[in-house]
Amino acid sequence: MYPNLTGLGIHDPKQIERYSLRQEAHKDVLKIYFHKQKGELFAKSVKFKYPRQVKNVRVDSSSGDYKEVTEINRNLTLVIDELNRLTKHEVVTDVDVKQKILSDLRHLEKVVSSKIAEIEADLEKLK
Secondary structure (H helix, E strand, C coil), X not given: CCHHHHHCCCCXXXXXXXXXXXXXXXXXXXXXXXXXXXXXXXXXXXXXXXXXXXXXXXXXXXXXXXXXXXXXXXXXXXXXXXXXXXXCCCCCCHHHHHHHHHHXXXXXXXXXXXXXXXXXXXXXXXX
């Protein structure tokens, strides 16, 4: 039913909660978040990087000048279509973006605090 997601190694697509997509240099980074399982502090996630496709597009027909442009990888568009069907992805507004950034910031604070506590506990074991 979701051949592109299973091709990525995701055996139970119904566990997907949401995803994010961003561009880094000449790559698109897809991060898939799963529903938090009982007893887990943080929900699991996986990250995939797709190289952007480079194309030369004619800028001016009279001079024959070309410009190099990049576009999303075709395989990634197929994966995103499946993710949209699973998550019923909605159009994001500026307010949603602000809330997401704040939510991501709070999540990062928790992750960093947890990691610091883990490292401090390891240090205590060495005493």
